[in-house]
Every structure is written in structure tokens, then in C-alpha cells.
Amino acid sequence: MKGLIFSIEEFALYDGPGIRVNVFFKGCPLRCRWCHNPEGLSPEKQIVRSPNGCIGCGACRDVCESPESCVLCRKCIITCPRGLIRVCGEEWDSEALAKHILKFSPILSNGGVTFSGGEVLMQADFLSELLDRTASLHRAIETSGFGSTEAFERVLSKTDLVYFDLKVMDGEKHKLYTGVDNAVILKHAKMLMHSGVPYVFRVPFIKDVNTDEENLQRLKAFLSEAPTPPTVEFLLYNKMAGAKYPLAGMAYTEHFEQPDEADIERAKRILRAFNISFRK
Ligand code: SF4
Ligand code: SF4
Numbered sequence: 001m002k003g004l005i006f007s008i009e010e011f012a013l014y015d016g017p018g019i020r021v022n023v024f025f026k027g028c029p030l031r032c033r034w035c036h037n038p039e040g041l042s043p044e045k046q047i048v049r050s051p052n053g054c055i056g057c058g059a060c061r062d063v064c065e066s067p068e069s070c071v072l073c074r075k076c077i078i079t080c081p082r083g084l085i086r087v088c089g090e091e092w093d094s095e096a097l098a099k100h101i102l103k104f105s106p107i108l109s110n111g112g113v114t115f116s117g118g119e120v121l122m123q124a125d126f127l128s129e130l131l132d133r134t135a136s137l138h139r140a141i142e143t144s145g146f147g148s149t150e151a152f153e154r155v156l157s158k159t160d161l162v163y164f165d166l167k168v169m170d171g172e173k174h175k176l177y178t179g180v181d182n183a184v185i186l187k188h189a190k191m192l193m194h195s196g197v198p199y200v201f202r203v204p205f206i207k208d209v210n211t212d213e214e215n216l217q218r219l220k221a222f223l224s225e226a227p228t229p230p231t232v233e234f235l236l237y238n239k240m241a242g243a244k245y246p247l248a249g250m251a252y253t254e255h256f257e258q259p260d261e262a263d264i265e266r267a268k269r270i271l272r273a274f275n276i277s278f279r280k
Contacts, residue, residue, distance in 0.1 A: 005026060
């Protein structure tokens, strides 16, 4: 079957062991206010314009016959004298994409493939086929955990490593910052903890969003339910989160702050029983 991909990184050194091919699925049901991949949000193909190098000639606007609702006619792409405009989102057949990934097998012996997004569970059938077709490699997924339980269970059974986000523990606050409640996410996180599949919990760590004592204590209580102490990576908020929004024709209006030393020390104190690390 076919799926929509917005990027493929062929020699990635993160999101799993060794050298990896990282495949980014297009479309996400969450709207995290700190998201730094706005081109991954829409589940549709879209026009993106690089603002760097634009000479303001207006040719792209002049040629467009449907400025209110893009019909992907691609006239602006052909017209731009600087080649700054492209379609983001490429349709791939799972068989063709798996073949493309497996071409790199000789250099992926200590690594593998990581499926990321967007949200991979939004294209669960496509992901499931890709996991089957790349079974000779180490297969990792990155997920928010938001999706159907049937899909999550199916995907989990074919995955060698799961990176799973635990953004905010309180349901109301989670909805405020991501647009969705976290009940199903926490349910899937518990399933993951008892699945026997290796996993890493990831926390995007953002000052005054989830750095407070209450959130960290609730995280501690949740992690304590795991049969063995979980590994938790804190990803320190990146002040450059808004950099790609102009590319997707969107404005970034949030003003989040990076956690300070006191926030990091608080997390270390409360979560000392777990394998925690901090990444920029
Ligand atoms: S592809 Fe470009 S020219 Fe065509 S409708 Fe979309 S924005 Fe307009
Ligand atoms: S056609 Fe290209 S260079 Fe001209 S305004 Fe549009 S994006 Fe800028």
C-alpha cells in the first residue's frame, strides 16, 4: 500500500543504535505548541517555500490561480527563478520504500531503520507493511503514542525499539499544550512498559510546561509502575523551534523557554531511581 513521507535521512546517527535510515511520515493528529517540524503536521502534500534567497519578484504569486486553496498545480515551482519552491510530501509504495531502505543494508549492520514523523500511527497499515518488509534490519519507531490501541499493539509486535513521548502527565494540561488528551497515550505507555519490547521514554523538557515539581512527581509515580526502571531522555527545548514555520507558510507565535539548571536538578532529584539523561 501507499503512504506519504516528508523526508528520508540516509545516514542518521541518532534515534537508535549505529548508522540508520530515518523515514519521516507526513501527518500528525497532535499540535504540540513547541513542534519544530511544521511541514510534518498536515497529512496532505503541500507547497513549501524557502524564505532564504527570495528576491521578492512576486512571480510565484502572479502565476497562482488558486491562492486561497492550493491545488498543487506546481506553476509556482516552475516559475520561481531561484528554485525556492517545492512540494513537501512524497507518496511511496511500501514495497518500493522497503527496497530503497534495504539498499543500505551493508552499512546498516550495526544500525537499522527508524520510522518517525509526524506521527507514524496515523499511517499504521503502511507502517505495519514497512516493518514486515524491513524485518532483516533493526527497526525503531518514534511515536507520541496517540492512535488506536489495535494499531499500537500490531506495530509494537514488529518493532525492536520504541521511542515514546511522555510530554505532560496532567490530561488537561496535555490538551492545552498538544491539542489532545493523554488518556490513550498513558494507556499505551503502560502497555509498552509491560511488553518486553525495548523502549525509551522521551520528555520534551520546557520551562513552566512540564519542569514543575507536580509534573515530575506524577512522572515518577507513573514510571514506578514499570517492571524494570525505564530509560528517560529529556530533550531540552530548542529555541530554534520556530525556524521552519515560514517555510510552511505558517507563523510561530509561541515564546517558550529552555529549562534552567534548577529545573534539571529538580528532575535529577525526583527521578534518581531511573536511567535519565538530558539532550540538547
Ligand atoms: S502549486 Fe503554487 S501556483 Fe499552483 S495553486 Fe499551489 S501555490 Fe498556486
Ligand atoms: S518566485 Fe521565488 S524568488 Fe520570486 S517571490 Fe516567489 S519565492 Fe521569491
